[in-house]
Each structure stands twice: as structure tokens, then as C-alpha cells.
Amino acid sequence: MRFVNFAIVKFSFFLVLGILTAHYFPIPFLILTPLVVVLSLVFVFWLLARQQLIQQVYLGIAAYLCFFAIGIFSYQIRLPEFQPNHFSKIILDNSPKILQIKITQTLKPDRFNHKYFAEVNAINGIATSGKVLINIAKDSLLKPLVPDNVILTYTTVSEISKPQNPHQFDYSNYMKLQGVYGQLRISSNEILKVSKDSKTIFGIAQNLRAEIIRKLERSKLEPDERAIIQALVLGEKKDIDKNLYEAYAAAGAVHILAVSGLHVGILYIILGFLFKPVKRLKYGIVLHSILIVLLLWCFAVLSGLSPSVTRAVTMFSFFAYANLLNRRTNSTNTLFLSLLTLLIINPLWLFQVGFQLSYLAVFFIVWLLPIFKGIGHSKYWLVRKTGPIVGVTICAQIGVLPLSLYYFHQFPGLFLFTNIVLLPFLTILMCGGILIVLLAVFNSLPNWLSEIYNRMIEGLNTFINWVALQDEFLFEEIHFSALKVIAAYLLIIAIALAVKNLNYQRLIVSLVAVSLILTVFIYDEFSTSTNHLIVFHKSRKTLISHKNGKKLTVYKDDLNLRYDKTYPIKSFKTAVNISHYSEEKLPKIFRYNQKNILILDSLGVFPKQSNIHAVILTGSPKVNLVRLIDSLNPKQIIADGSNYRSYIKRWENTCKLKKLPFAYTAEQGAFLIE
Structure with a gap:
């Protein structure tokens, strides 16, 4: 760790601490004043320190507090409450409004909708700001929109739904960490006008990427192989088949599908080789560095400026700058300097999984690789060549393993074997992919080259699928808090x-x-050894789980279906650390914690029995709820997702008249019975 500037590391630490503080403990009052005070203190202490041979500790404390305050400030100014023109302050009710929105990014569509990120420029003629998620129903009469399109629509801005079951992925929170605080659901007849706005660099890059993809689609490349090229070279993963993507994840090779520091490093080497003759010119070294950095940033913008790519290109830019100054540098300094720079620009990146994994992987490679430096020392050629790959792979895996288990709950046991085989060929695949993309852009891609690349990617996919089929080496559903x-x-x-x-x-x-x-x-x-009964929300199905310590029993209305590998049971049983799982037929009456719970199905027949604590309505029973309440005198009525929505309002009104608590899982989420 020679030449490590620990001040950069400490500044980064306090900046991250400030961002985390603002995220988990939001400050409701004005934060600009304390920040100005801290910055003023830093300036005063700096003036005093210039006159002293021995620096005082107060300057360091003030500097750390400064970066801590910057972290808080940079995070909170991005919250809607600190943005006077944010659209959420204009929308005070759920009534439709005329919105002018500008498309900023195209997302992966689902079965029924095209999806986009967009900036809200105006609401009812009032200038606004803020990002929204747009869902536009697929319509053969409406062309898919592209970035920098401006649409005028009359619709309602709604909130992004929270998860309806415990321990499920919170898409609403994920969108907020992207700066998105609302969504629109639009049909083609609600779009009043579509026009083009002034072009932005990001819009140009996305449209260029889309045009390249269209040209690749006209080539002889097969769909799966074309999708891999798009991921490797353009950072576009939305066309990758779901099963193929899961195979890459199971094989421990999903990182090659996301343009990251590895890809940027390979491109850096390629560009360095191609522009080597430039160094012979006057000021050639400067021009060489500028050309490489400029092209790397063009590549980053073209691939969508993902956090991992931005981190890598920023690091290489700092490396190039240090080389121009002919100064010694250190990978740790450059890593933390890039972290500091990027988090000041966009503190929300700290909460993106790709950003976290990227920095952890690089840090542990830089820090731990010297421990493994002896791996490649051997008289055997194969050991010398694979040794560095083994060392880098192990260091990176050590660095990301705890966080990967926390987010993905699985561990690919063959990751080392997969990377030893794949990494040497990744450079060939990237060089070939870049060549194919360039030839496709100029409509000069020969069929024979497409066929060769098809065979190469087909061989890669075959190998990945074979590794993924080795189920005994894939450890899934790992509980990691x-x-x-x-x-x-x-x-x-x-x-x-x-x-x-x-x-x-x-x-x-x-x-x-x-x-x-x-x-x-x-x-x-x-x-995690607690006991409870949960009525899950699942559309058109009834699912009730009984957790008893580490044993989970799921009661269901359809014996032909298994739910242990599907939503919402799979993630739930992993999160609560279940070791014994079973499924049984839904009973008529369930006794839990000395409470009788009646499950009323579509037949609507209920027993003449007292001492019923709760009634769970399933399958839209045609029942006189007033008579049922008078007869059984329950303490709670619960309706799950298997009921018609038209019945819900009637049941809710009846419960209000009877002053009885009513819960509907589609609105209130899964219901927990203590």
C-alpha cells in the first residue's frame, strides 16, 4: 500500500457516512446554514494552518465534518421536498392533468407496456421538474417513443406501488433511489401530441444505440448471439432471454453481461495498442492519453453510463491524468478519488447494487492480490497463465461474496472454473464484437463473419448452460442478513x-x-425463530402460511401448484431462514394460537359455531355478510386476492356499519395474525 493518500480514503468515508445519515435519518430543517458554517471553519483553519509548520488537529476535524456535511447536502437536495418546482408539489389530488413530459431513457418493456423514464417539464402549463416512470400500452398504431421525444398527455400521476407481501423486492423504494417518485399509465388515445425537443447527449447516445441494434437485427446473427453482443459492447441487456441470463448467473458469469470495469480495461488496452503510433508525434503522449480517455467516455455514454462503467472510466481518466503529470499514483488513491468524485456528482449511486459490487471487487483485488502473488510462479506454462486469473477472481469473489449473498441469496460454486475458462476469451469476444458493431453501422458486415461469431457465442452459451446444469454446485436460498x-x-x-x-x-x-x-x-x-400466521396477497389465489420456528407450512386452494420456487413464497422463506417446508390443502377452520379462524370459500357455507376470531373470505363467496357477522360474532374480517373487487366495497361497507375491522390484502398487503 505504498503511496496511499489516506486523506482521500478518510474524506470518502465521511462523505459516504453523510449520505447514509441523510438517507436513514432525513433532516427536516434547512441544512444549507450548517454546511456554510462548516465550510467557513475549514477556510479559517486553512488560513491559520498556512502560517504554521506543525498542522493542528482542528483542520482535519473541520475537513472531515465538511465532507460529512457535503454528503448530507448532496443527498437531500435531490429529495422532492427540497426542490421547489418538483411535480409532487403541484399534484395535490388524483384528478387528471395535462402533462408535458420528455422521454429520457428507454427501459425493457413487459408483455403489455412500453416503459420509459421521463422528465416532467410542465403540469397544466406550470413549469416543473422531477422524473417519472411511464407505462404506455402497446399499440400497433403508436410507434415506440425514443429519448428526447416530448409528449403531451392528459392523465393522472400515481404512486409506484409498495410490495404487498413481506420480504418482497420494494420496487417503489428502488425507483426512489433512481430519483423517480411517480408513474403514469397511458394508452395511445391519451397522448395528445408527440414532438421532438432539443437533442441531449444522452438522447443522442441512446438513439444511436437503438439504431445500431436495428442494424444488427438485419444481420445474420441469431437472436441469442446478437443479445450477447449487445450486452458486451453496448451495455444493452434487455434482449437477453430470461433463461439464458439465469444460466449465466448460476454459472457465476453474469458479470460479463454487464459492461463493467473488466470491459473498460480490455477496451483501454485495445485503444492503447491502436493509438500507439500517435506517441511518435510532437505532444504525442498528451494526444494519446486524450484520445483514449475521450473514446472511453464516448463508450461509457453509449453503454448507458451505468455506475460500474462510470467508475471504471473515471479511474482510467485519473490514471491518464497522473501519467501526463508524470506523477506516481496508486490504485487505492485512484479508486477512492473516483468514489469521492462520483458520489459528490450523484450520491444516489451509493445505493445501486452494481456500484457497490464494482467498488468492492476492485478494492479487494487491489488490497488482497499481493497475498496471492505467488500463485503464478511455476515452471508449467498453464499455471503461469492461469495463476493471475485465479488470484484476481478469488480476490474479487471474496470482496463481493457477503453482499452478493445478501442481495441474491445464491453462490455459484463453479465461479472459479467458469472464470478461468471465460476470461482469456473475453478479449477476443470483445474485439470481435466491436468489429461486428462497426461493420454493421456501415452496412458492411459480411455473412461469413456473422457465422463465425455466431459459432463462438453459441459455444460460449453451450458452455454456460452446461455449467448451470451442475445443480450440486449451485447453492441457492441462502439466508444472509x-x-x-x-x-x-x-x-x-x-x-x-x-x-x-x-x-x-x-x-x-x-x-x-x-x-x-x-x-x-x-x-x-x-x-428468525418466531411464530406467526400470514394471509398472503396473490391475485386469484389463496395462500396462507403458518411459520413455526424454522418450519413453514403453506395452505393453498390448488393442490396442483407448487409455490416454494415462485412469488411470494420463495423470497419469504429465504428471508425468514426456513429449513423445513411443506404445502397442504386449505382447511375450513384453522386453529392458531388458541384462536379459531374460519376460511370461507366460494360456496359461502359457514358452520353454526361461536368463538370465531377471524373470517378469511376467499374465492368470492356469495354470502350474506351481515348474517355471518351476527351469527359468528368475529373480531376481524379479511379478504385476500382471490376475491372479485366488486365484492370488496360491499363487504367493506358492511364492516363499517358493524364497526368491525376489515382488511383487503390488495390494498393493505399481506395480513399478519399474531
């Missing part, structure tokens, strides 16, 4: 420090870290 992530990283850091330089203090720290992770695992086992 946030506490386990923290404890795991502390353990990794403690062990790495001990391996680098073993002494008494580091040995004690390692033992404490081992004790901590064991404590976390014990606590996790205890905290």
Missing part, C-alpha cells in the same frame, strides 16, 4: 490484516471477529 454482511466483512478484513502481517494484536482482532460472526449467526437463528 445485513448483520451477517457487516460481521463477514469485519472477519475478512481482520483475517487479511493478520495474513499480511501476523502479530499479537491482529491475532486478537481476528479472534474477536470470529466471535462476533458466531454471535451474529446465533442471534439470527434466534430472531
Whole structure:
């Protein structure tokens, strides 16, 4: 770790701490004043420190507080409440309004809708700002929109729905971390006008990418092979078949489908080789660096400026700048300098999974790779060539493993084998992909080259599918909580420090870290061993689960279907650490925690029985709810997603008249019975 500038590392740490503070503990009052005060203190201490040979500690404290405040400020100014013209402040009711919106990004469509991100320029003629998600129903009469299109529509801005079942992916929160705070659902007849606005660099890049894809579609490339080229070279993954993508994930090779630092590094080497003759010119070294950095940023914009690509290009830009100044640099300095720069520009990137995994992978490669430096030393050619790949792959996997388990709950056991086979050929695939894209742009792609590349990608996909079929090496549904992530990283850091330089203090720290992770695992086992009964929400189906410690029993209305691998049961049982799972037929009366729960199906027949705590209405029963309430005197009425919506309002009104609590899972989410 020679030449490490620890000030950059500390500044980055306090900036991240400020962003996290603003995210989890939002400050409701004006934050500009304390920031100005802190910056003023930094300036005063800097003036004083210039006159002193020995620097005072107060300057360092003030500087750290400054970056902490910048983190808070840069995050909170992006919240709607701190933006005076945000569209959410104009929309005070659910009535339709005339909206002028500008398309900024095309998203992957679903079966029924085209999807876009858009900026809200005006509402009822009032200038506004803010991003929304647009769902436009597919219509053969309406051409798909492109970035920089401006549409005028008369519709309602609605909230993005929260998850309706526990431990499900929160799409609403995910969109907020993209800066998106509302959505539109539009049909073609609600679009009053479509026009073109002034072009933006991002719009030009997306339209260029779309045009390249259209030209690739006219080539002899097969759909699956073309989708891989689009992912490798253009960063466009939406055309990849779902099953193929899952195969790459199971094989531990999904990172090659997302344009990242690995791809940027390969492109950097290619460009460095191609522009090597430029160095012979006067000021050739400067021109060489400028050309490479400029083309790398063009590639980043063309591929959509994903966090991992932006991180990599920023790092290489700093490397190039240091080389121009003929200054020694360090990968750790450059890594944290890029982190500091990008988070000041957009603090929301901190919460994107790709951003987190990208930085962790690079940091652990830089930090841990010296431990594995002896792997490639051998008299055998194959060992010398594969040794560095093994070292880099292991370091990266160590760095991302805890976070990957937390987000994806699976571990590909053959990741090392997959990367040893794939990484040497990735350069060939990228070079071939870039060549094919360039030839396709100029309508000069020969069929024989398409056939060769088809065979190469087909061979790659065959290998990936074979690896993915080795089920015994794919470990799925791994429960890994946030506490386990923290404890795991502390353990990794403690062990790495001990391996680098073993002494008494580091040995004690390692033992404490081992004790901590064991404590976390014990606590996790205890905290997930609770008991409860949940009425899940699932459209047109009834699902009720009984959790008893680490055992989960799901009661269902259809014995022909299994739910352990599908929504919403799969993610739920992983999140609550279930080890024993079973499914049974839905009973008529369920007894839980000394409470009788009646499940009323479509027949609407209920027993003449008292002491009913709750009634669960399923399958739209034709029942006189007033008579049922008078007869059974329940404490709660619950309706799940298997009921007609037309029945719900009537039942809700009846419960209001009877002053009885009524819950509908489609509106209130899954219902928990204590």
C-alpha cells in the first residue's frame, strides 16, 4: 500500500457516512446554514494552518465534518421536498392533468407496456421538474417513443406501488433511489401530441444505440448471439432471454453481461495498442492519453453510463491524468478519488447494487492480490497463465461474496472454473464484437463473419448452460442478513490484516471477529425463530402460511401448484431462514394460537359455531355478510386476492356499519395474525 493518500480514503468515508445519515435519518430543517458554517471553519483553519509548520488537529476535524456535511447536502437536495418546482408539489389530488413530459431513457418493456423514464417539464402549463416512470400500452398504431421525444398527455400521476407481501423486492423504494417518485399509465388515445425537443447527449447516445441494434437485427446473427453482443459492447441487456441470463448467473458469469470495469480495461488496452503510433508525434503522449480517455467516455455514454462503467472510466481518466503529470499514483488513491468524485456528482449511486459490487471487487483485488502473488510462479506454462486469473477472481469473489449473498441469496460454486475458462476469451469476444458493431453501422458486415461469431457465442452459451446444469454446485436460498454482511466483512478484513502481517494484536482482532460472526449467526437463528400466521396477497389465489420456528407450512386452494420456487413464497422463506417446508390443502377452520379462524370459500357455507376470531373470505363467496357477522360474532374480517373487487366495497361497507375491522390484502398487503 505504498503511496496511499489516506486523506482521500478518510474524506470518502465521511462523505459516504453523510449520505447514509441523510438517507436513514432525513433532516427536516434547512441544512444549507450548517454546511456554510462548516465550510467557513475549514477556510479559517486553512488560513491559520498556512502560517504554521506543525498542522493542528482542528483542520482535519473541520475537513472531515465538511465532507460529512457535503454528503448530507448532496443527498437531500435531490429529495422532492427540497426542490421547489418538483411535480409532487403541484399534484395535490388524483384528478387528471395535462402533462408535458420528455422521454429520457428507454427501459425493457413487459408483455403489455412500453416503459420509459421521463422528465416532467410542465403540469397544466406550470413549469416543473422531477422524473417519472411511464407505462404506455402497446399499440400497433403508436410507434415506440425514443429519448428526447416530448409528449403531451392528459392523465393522472400515481404512486409506484409498495410490495404487498413481506420480504418482497420494494420496487417503489428502488425507483426512489433512481430519483423517480411517480408513474403514469397511458394508452395511445391519451397522448395528445408527440414532438421532438432539443437533442441531449444522452438522447443522442441512446438513439444511436437503438439504431445500431436495428442494424444488427438485419444481420445474420441469431437472436441469442446478437443479445450477447449487445450486452458486451453496448451495455444493452434487455434482449437477453430470461433463461439464458439465469444460466449465466448460476454459472457465476453474469458479470460479463454487464459492461463493467473488466470491459473498460480490455477496451483501454485495445485503444492503447491502436493509438500507439500517435506517441511518435510532437505532444504525442498528451494526444494519446486524450484520445483514449475521450473514446472511453464516448463508450461509457453509449453503454448507458451505468455506475460500474462510470467508475471504471473515471479511474482510467485519473490514471491518464497522473501519467501526463508524470506523477506516481496508486490504485487505492485512484479508486477512492473516483468514489469521492462520483458520489459528490450523484450520491444516489451509493445505493445501486452494481456500484457497490464494482467498488468492492476492485478494492479487494487491489488490497488482497499481493497475498496471492505467488500463485503464478511455476515452471508449467498453464499455471503461469492461469495463476493471475485465479488470484484476481478469488480476490474479487471474496470482496463481493457477503453482499452478493445478501442481495441474491445464491453462490455459484463453479465461479472459479467458469472464470478461468471465460476470461482469456473475453478479449477476443470483445474485439470481435466491436468489429461486428462497426461493420454493421456501415452496412458492411459480411455473412461469413456473422457465422463465425455466431459459432463462438453459441459455444460460449453451450458452455454456460452446461455449467448451470451442475445443480450440486449451485447453492441457492441462502439466508444472509445485513448483520451477517457487516460481521463477514469485519472477519475478512481482520483475517487479511493478520495474513499480511501476523502479530499479537491482529491475532486478537481476528479472534474477536470470529466471535462476533458466531454471535451474529446465533442471534439470527434466534430472531428468525418466531411464530406467526400470514394471509398472503396473490391475485386469484389463496395462500396462507403458518411459520413455526424454522418450519413453514403453506395452505393453498390448488393442490396442483407448487409455490416454494415462485412469488411470494420463495423470497419469504429465504428471508425468514426456513429449513423445513411443506404445502397442504386449505382447511375450513384453522386453529392458531388458541384462536379459531374460519376460511370461507366460494360456496359461502359457514358452520353454526361461536368463538370465531377471524373470517378469511376467499374465492368470492356469495354470502350474506351481515348474517355471518351476527351469527359468528368475529373480531376481524379479511379478504385476500382471490376475491372479485366488486365484492370488496360491499363487504367493506358492511364492516363499517358493524364497526368491525376489515382488511383487503390488495390494498393493505399481506395480513399478519399474531
